[in-house]
Amino acid sequence: MVDDAERTGGLGASFPREAVRAGLRCADWREAVREAGKLLVATGAATDDYVDAIVRAVEELGPYIVLAPGIALAHARPEDGGVAVGFSLVTLAEPVEFGSEHNDPVDLVFAFASPDSEQHITALAALADFIESDDNLARIRAANDDEELYRVIQEAN
């Protein structure tokens, strides 16, 4: 039997079951980013400090983390509390504004943590290839609950 990590080239393995939440209602970008960050803490990829650091990073550096229409990639630095390579995803029932010039509003908030500046790169590239597909994005947005969202990511090719 081929396991999920092998089948997805690492993407599925980077998203544990507890790392995805579908259809959350968040008042603003801060809450959405915190929810995605909290999932990294829940899966042991980051500390609580890391979640604060992600919010600070967006405040200080601006909303450049909204890298494509509707999609934010939230993260802080390894030294801010990155424990292990881990990714998370929160899909929002109602999109929120980040203040991005080109890519607001956002309804998909990905987050990641890494213990250093290298170990996450392979999984990050796999994630980029995954979200490059409009079909994958449509399936993520259509997922009604956490279980379905988890399956969409695990079944991605």
Next chain:
Amino acid sequence: MIRVFAVCGMGLGTSAILKTRLRAALDATGVDYMLDVTDASAARGQQADLIFTSAELAEGLKGTSAKVVVVKNFMDREEINQKVKEAIEELQS
């Protein structure tokens, strides 16, 4: 040798994704290049010919000797390919 940087706030996320797209686009032009990622503050001290970054970070990179190119959608290979092609043509003209 053209020196190219993918720049984001920390040099860890967005720029790492951008680097993979830039590599493909630069390979297609056939130019001899060096490509690296860095964060916005370190980028100001680097000698570079081309810097690719987001609209939000481009403002802070004014004053560097490099040509700064704004990428709107980091997932859009077409946009990135087109902007790389134009930037290389401008450098070589």
